[in-house]
Amino acid sequence: MDSSRYRVSGLGEEDRGRRVERWIIVRNVTPSQMGLAGAAQLALIIRSVTEKGQTTTTRQYFVTSRPSDRLDPSGLLALRRGQWGIEGICHQCLDVSLHEDKSRVRSASGVAVLGLLSRISLALFRQDCQQPQPVRNKTYPVWSGRLNKRPRPMLRRMLEPCLPP
16 A cells, blocks of 8 residues: 555643643545545544543544545544534533433433423523523523422423524
8 A cells, every 4th residue: 555645643742730642644545445434534533632641542443424625634633523512511510410320211302302302301401591581500400400399480481482692
């Protein structure tokens, strides 16, 4: 294989008292080489974390359908790093506050309905936080606990007509 087909780039940062380095090696591929329709690039992301003098290295392989002229290695690293954004914004809040990971519901429709109601509740909480009101504890667990005792405020918000922005 021709080494000119490879591109390497790296990114290092301090993250919560540990040193994290990410390296990416990207190679252009064809769908027939990968056995995947639309495959355009193969990437290897190497992540080294140094914490308290110990280094842990992980390797992950990815295939993307975006060609190299539309997605360069640094863009691919940024996309991969950004995948955790949804975890921090929504899923963590749902799991910590509503214990979604501990749910015993197993039917697909039950999971879908409870997930939808949880996300609606979270969205209403965020909307409630933006309303001018007296100072009070504005954490989601406190808010959802209040709704267990008094669900009327959330029901009232859900039934309010939506006004266009």
